[in-house]
Amino acid sequence: MILKTKNLNLFYGSTKAINNCNVNIEKNKVTAIIGPSGCGKSTLLRSMNRMNDFIDSFSIKGEILFDEKNIYDSKIDATELRKSIGMVFQKPNPFPKSIYENIIWGPKINGFEGDKDKLVEESLKDAGLWDEVKNRLNDSALSLSGGQQQRLCIARAIAMKPNIILMDEPCSALDPKSTAIIETLIKKLRKNYTILIVTHNMQQAARVSDFTLFLYEGEVIEFGDTEHLFRNPKNKQTEDYITGRFG
Amino acid sequence: MIKNNLKNRKKIDSIFKVASKIITWSSLVVLAVLLYHVSITGISKLSLDFLNNFPSRFPHKAGIKSALSGSIWMLTFVTLISVPIGVLSAIYLEEYSKKNRITRFVEINIANLAGVPSIVYGILGLAIFVRFFQLDRSVLAGSFTMSLLILPVIIISSREAIRAVPKSIRLGAYAVGATKYQTIRHHVIPIALPGILTGVILSMSRAIGETAPLIMIGALTYVAFVPETVMDPFTTLPIQVFNWASRPQAAFHEVAAAGIIILLIVLLFMNAIAIFLRNYSNKKYDF
Numbered sequence: 118m119i120l121k122t123k124n125l126n127l128f129y130g131s132t133k134a135i136n137n138c139n140v141n142i143e144k145n146k147v148t149a150i151i152g153p154s155g156c157g158k159s160t161l162l163r164s165m166n167r168m169n170d171f172i173d174s175f176s177i178k179g180e181i182l183f184d185e186k187n188i189y190d191s192k193i194d195a196t197e198l199r200k201s202i203g204m205v206f207q208k209p210n211p212f213p214k215s216i217y218e219n220i221i222w223g224p225k226i227n228g229f230e231g232d233k234d235k236l237v238e239e240s241l242k243d244a245g246l247w248d249e250v251k252n253r254l255n256d257s258a259l260s261l262s263g264g265q266q267q268r269l270c271i272a273r274a275i276a277m278k279p280n281i282i283l284m285d286e287p288c289s290a291l292d293p294k295s296t297a298i299i300e301t302l303i304k305k306l307r308k309n310y311t312i313l314i315v316t317h318n319m320q321q322a323a324r325v326s327d328f329t330l331f332l333y334e335g336e337v338i339e340f341g342d343t344e345h346l347f348r349n350p351k352n353k354q355t356e357d358y359i360t361g362r363f364g
Numbered sequence: 365m366i367k368n369n370l371k372n373r374k375k376i377d378s379i380f381k382v383a384s385k386i387i388t389w390s391s392l393v394v395l396a397v398l399l400y401h402v403s404i405t406g407i408s409k410l411s412l413d414f415l416n417n418f419p420s421r422f423p424h425k426a427g428i429k430s431a432l433s434g435s436i437w438m439l440t441f442v443t444l445i446s447v448p449i450g451v452l453s454a455i456y457l458e459e460y461s462k463k464n465r466i467t468r469f470v471e472i473n474i475a476n477l478a479g480v481p482s483i484v485y486g487i488l489g490l491a492i493f494v495r496f497f498q499l500d501r502s503v504l505a506g507s508f509t510m511s512l513l514i515l516p517v518i519i520i521s522s523r524e525a526i527r528a529v530p531k532s533i534r535l536g537a538y539a540v541g542a543t544k545y546q547t548i549r550h551h552v553i554p555i556a557l558p559g560i561l562t563g564v565i566l567s568m569s570r571a572i573g574e575t576a577p578l579i580m581i582g583a584l585t586y587v588a589f590v591p592e593t594v595m596d597p598f599t600t601l602p603i604q605v606f607n608w609a610s611r612p613q614a615a616f617h618e619v620a621a622a623g624i625i626i627l628l629i630v631l632l633f634m635n636a637i638a639i640f641l642r643n644y645s646n647k648k649y650d651f
Contacts, residue, residue, distance in 0.1 A: 166539070168535065168538065168539065171535070171538070173462075173463070196538075196541055196542070196543055197541070199538060199539055199540070199541045200540075200541040203539060203540065204535075204539040206532060206535065206536065206539075208532060210530070210532035210533060210535070210536040211536075212533060212536060212537070212551060213533075213555060222537075222540065222550065223540030223541060223542070226540075226541070226542055226543075226546045226550070227540075227541050270536070273536075273540060274539070274540070276540075277540055277541065
């Protein structure tokens, strides 16, 4: 168990986005968060590496424990935390710099003193992008296709050697072919990383994840083994959602 | 019921089209006539001597050297003063300040300051820099006054450039453990830089063309020397042109026209840089 929420409540101003969430995220597994739009999936995900700190009205009650330490404790530095908990966003957001610079920037500003070329190569290989870009590492990252850009963003996250990678609908802006490549990648990455993925695509959750968390209107309706949850959902709402009766 | 009034609507359409065409072209014609007139009058006076001579009582000896160098001196110090203050203020307001009543008040007043008539800045400069700080009618006093005048524009345009940097880039940087400073320094500023520079150059163009505040603080109209320190008196291109144009002799009007041509060349050159930077930025970062 690497990540754990304890009586977690998340708010935007006075609106409650997540209500009393208690879940345990297993190490080196893929956990999918599913649910209809506006149910709080992204809010929950973004609270895990304190990306919600940038929203003025955001507030939290309860705890998120990473390695048994509350990440919202005043002793924990959010910048430091994000080194261990990386993130991939909904829309590919490479920096408008070279491919090489995109990978190395994070480690560099955090004081990396090793073989940079090696780190770039390893990260790109892990993200399955190396063969496509090895001859043009100095080209602008914006010259890549959308799917390649997203894999570059994954490589950028990997380069920090995080424990956890958060993915916020990483395939929603991509075509089916790029989506398939990234899904294969996610399954491969679980060997070394814990992955949390938000998706509104239930088939995707079923394909890539070990555990699934179904959220509805800020409540955790059901959380458990993916195969089990999709085959015999315990809750009527879960069943209705995964069979497409609503959402 | 729908009335078939297509014919009528098409008529309005073509009237509107012709009207906007006439309005656009008439203003362009006025500008062209003005430029033509100035060029015809002034072109004969343009020469290396004109650039190298100091002003004189005799039109054929009069030159623009002191005014041109005064403008360059002033512009240099205006840049040194206003760009750091303006850009840093913009960064603070856009990236660091909390959005509360005080910062909103500051914001509104910066926008208001951009609309204050330039003569008012002249009076302010006279009171503060010339009298209170006893800078006298020096290059420095002029530069500080002019900096006050263009600061609001620099702040506003820099803020817009900074705001246009996609939020996703900032979040991407934070997500790999960057501090706010690192994010601003390595991503926000480089991406916003062409936009910031465009604003800076356009406000520089304004500074080089302004006359009123400098006359107010007592910049001289007849200067037969080049400033050597920041405490020296000075004159600038538009003041010199105004001085020549207000003389009764027709020959001086030709000299004034030549001065206007020089001023326009400097202005067009600066605007060309601004346009170049804008196009460059559009090409480089296409989000």
